[in-house]
Amino acid sequence: MINMFHIYKNYEGAITALTDITLKIDKGDFVFITGASGAGKSTLLKLMFCMDRPTQGQIIIGGKNVSRFAERDIPLLRRKMGFVFQDFKLLNNKTVFDNIALALRITGMDNKDINKRVLKVLAYLGLQHRANFKPLTLSGGEQQRVAIARALAKEPTILLADEPTGNLDPERAMDIIRLFNDINARGTTVVVATHDKALIERFSKKAIHLDKGRIVN
Amino acid sequence: MNYLKWLIYFFSEAFQSIKNNLWTTSITVVTIAISLAVCGLFVGIFVNINKTLNNMGGQIQVVAYLKDGLSNDVVASTRQEIARMPEVDSLEYISKEKAFSLFKNDLKGHNGILEGLNAAPFPASLEIRVKKELLRNPEGIHGFISKLKIFNGIEDVQYGQEWVDRLFAFIRFVEVFALMMGSFLIMATIFIVSNTIRLAIYARREEVEIMSLLGATNVFIRAPFLIKGIIEGFLGASLATGMLYLASLILIIKTPPLFASLVLMPYSIGYISLWLVAIGVIFGMIGSSISLRKFLKN
Secondary structure, eight states: OEEEEEEEEEETTTEEEEEEEEEEEOTTOEEEEEOSTTSSHHHHHHHHTTSSOOSEEEEEETTEEGGGOOGGGHHHHHHHEEEEOTTOOOOTTSOHHHHHHHHHHTTTOOHHHHHHHHHHHHHHTTOGGGTTSOGGGSOHHHHHHHHHHHHHHTOOSEEEEESTTTTSOHHHHHHHHHHHHHHHHTTOEEEEEEOOHHHHHHSOOEEEEEETTEEOO | OHHHHHHHHHHHHHHHHHHHTHHHHHHHHHHHHHHHHHHHHHHHHHHHHHHHHHHHHHTOEEEEEEOTTOOHHHHHHHHHHHHHSTTEEEEEEEOHHHHHHHHHHHTTTOGGGGTTOOSOOSOOEEEEEEOGGGGGSHHHHHHHHHHHHTOTTEEEEEOOHHHHHHHHHHHHHHHHHHHHHHHHHHHHHHHHHHHHHHHHHHTTHHHHHHHHHTTOOHHHHHHHHHHHHHHHHHHHHHHHHHHHHHHHHHHHHHSOGGGHHHHSOSSOHHHHHHHHHHHHHHHHHHHHHHHHHHHHHO
16 A cells, blocks of 8 residues: 655755655554654655655555655545644634535535535544534544544545644543544554554554664564 | 536635635735725826827927919919828918918007018918827928928928927937836836735635645635635725725816816726726736745745
């Protein structure tokens, strides 16, 4: 599903974020990307989501070399992938319902289908009663679930999550990972970047450990 | 059908955004209005000055004095030939007697001066009005004068050369000045409008970023902003039309009659508003697409 070959990523001022990363994530996998802050976890996810381009190397997603993608092809790739951002990236002037609906509206889906899909995903995440709330009136955990709901609404084949438990207490964090586990059980490939060792130990999943931009396990 | 659905969505997003950002929208609209009004005022005054100057040019009269003692046949053929010249608009023959009677008329009340003059002392002449096209440049009128001088029956040609040359020099100066000022004003207007819109978009940069991350195409992100830009341009232009109309009403009252023609609206208010709205809409569109391009690239 996701293949990376000898990926290097340098930023201006000779800062090396990733060095010679080669990895393979199969369809239906649940993978943790771990490492301390600054190890390159977010950079790796950003490259998978085409938010950035590698300095060197190839990234193949679903059989396509996305490291060579033209600007106009990126939106189509992103519609097939879900991304849960560390800072949620919700639109605070829109309701929970509209935030989730927006992800579907941009694909040209009919209003009727959008309504059905949003209600379904809200029910799945236990957020029906929050549909008409604005994000800032919700707790951190609820906002996180809205962000996940928005990513899931597109029914993506791959779900990427960057530190999805970073702002949550251990109990809520565990709930979120259980949720990802459930999503994965339904067939979605899940990649979660986290520095939380307790989580990784609790769920015995495949883990890719990064240290100073290199894979160490 | 799909396009219609998206169009409805884009418009509703644009109106929603105007409603949510009423303050920044108002600033943008007022900025566009003031910029367009200043531009419009300048163009209006320039058009009026140009019109006035051209009218003055239209009053240029060429007088060709005929030699004394010409036979009626020669006078008639000279008249005909000159009347047929492409530069000539109209022509009037002033006989020696008519010239004298016109002179007498001018000196009414001072008849003493004319005592002792029993024959007509003035030569016969042709008063020629030239076509307006000829007045666009001094070379045209000079060429016409030299052609007239070739005629056998013509003694001399007068047309107030110095005055004509000065008028042409002044018209040319006004045109160059207007072109420069106009260019500066238009550039400044585009700059101000696109920057005002850029600030409004900057305030919503997070929204643009999130939509792009969700997989929205550039068209999908850009369309509501573009529509909003067009609406702002339209509102700004309407406001500018009102401001110009009001300004012209006040100026007409306050300006001395001699200069009144300079502050009159050179075209009908409908015509002016049509132009302003078209320019406002284009400015709004250009302004928002310039600003958006920068954000989408990032």
